[in-house]
């Protein structure tokens with residue numbers, strides 16, 4: 086597998102990177118394992134918290150440089166890349182400030198004589214496999230909490246964002262993190278499996294597709310390694326009959342087109358009450374028609390190219406299949422006359438349940454819109470999915486929206502708002518969207534040994 090940056094706006098091959106050698110892998114495992122034992126012996130949590138704060142500073146100072154690298158690697162809008170770098174700084178800061186409190190022992194009332202408590206200890210090296218769509222944030226979600234815990238991390242990043250992965254590690258090292266706390270290796274799939282098999286590795290975290298997740302989860306299961314899987318989604322955006330259509334229209338297009346639609350939690354299925362359906366479609370169309378494709382570095386551009394030729398071609402064939410099976414193109418699906426990997430924002434309607442599109446995650450700027458005649462029909466349709474990541478409910482009354490939200494079978498639902506990822510909010514799904522949580526205290530505990538100690 087070639088690690089290569091191909092700028093999706095210009096199609097220029099920017100740089101190719103050689104794969105890691107066996108010696109590099111062995112050296113990384115040895116250094117990280119020594120660091121783990123050193124951290125276990127000398128409680129360096131306070132020191133690590135300070136370094137995490139330095140990392141937050143380092144990310145803020147390098148914001149523009151890091152953002153530019155991400156734009157070159159995978160094409161996202163420069164201003165969105167800057168926002169991603171800021172979010173990374175917030176995550177580092179959050180775990181620096183709150184990590185020690187979360188990792189305090191929890192006392193337990195026991196009827197046995199003696200005192201009991203659950204202590205929280207590091208477990209060893211974590212193998213993290215991360216995708217290209219947020220090439221910094223995805224890494225930070227696993228790195229920051231585990232750095233606080235004292236679990237060193239080996240990173241295998243997506244093969245099309247090697248520049249971002251290198252830049253991330255450079256920033257972390259510049260901030261004073263010891264060598265071995267985060268090592269980026271350009272690994273083939275077999276090498277990832279070999280690392281997972283190594284007894285010094287105690288956890289595996291993957292964000293990516295169902296296919297990639299399954300392979301890596303099988304490797305982890307074979308060696309009985311705890312793992313977290315953050316996979317795809319077919320998130321529903323439910324518009325109830327009393328929703329404020331102005332608010333709906335403003336959020337709907339943004340949630341679908343942010344990051345050129347390449348977000349696991351972006352709304353992919355808009356499920357709209359019959360009384361608002363026509364209005365919703367015409368508003369969404371107007372918003373989609375107003376986007377400006379172009380150079381992602383320019384502030385005036387509002388539609389980024391997709392991350393690669395392969396991704397664009399996959400989306401093209403998914404849309405073609407949807408149409409062949411009866412979907413109606415309400416808007417879009419025409420070529421954009423630019424050399425980059427642009428996909429015109431597209432609205433599909435009339436997708437019935439036999440259409441493969443009904444069960445296909447379209448990872449790009451394509452909205453599926455469904456009309457429903459009742460709230461219960463909306464809930465049933467939202468839950469008729471193998472995925473269970475997130476979702477949005479728009480309701481006239483937010484409390485009622487929250488009641489509907491709790492009937493949606495996913496890991497996260499936002500009411501009357503854009504679905505945001507913040508360090509204090511647990512992130513993750515159920516069903517084929519994976520298992521485990523990242524961020525927040527729940528994410529912090531993913532690879533912690535919650536050890537019971539009972540004193541007589």
Ligand code: NDP
Pocket residue numbers: 086214215216217218241242243244245273274275277292293294295296297298300301314315316317318348349446448474518
């Ligand atoms: P992939 O699963 O192909 O890639 C994600 C990462 O996994 C990459 O680093 C990839 O490496 C690696 N990988 C894939 N297969 C294996 C394997 N067998 N062994 C080891 N590593 C492997 O996902 P996509 O690039 O297709 O990313 C988009 C998908 O990710 C979407 O389905 C999306 O929904 C999901 N996603 C989920 C998120 C979440 O938080 N739940 C967030 C973002 C995306 P390489 O690049 O070298 O192939």
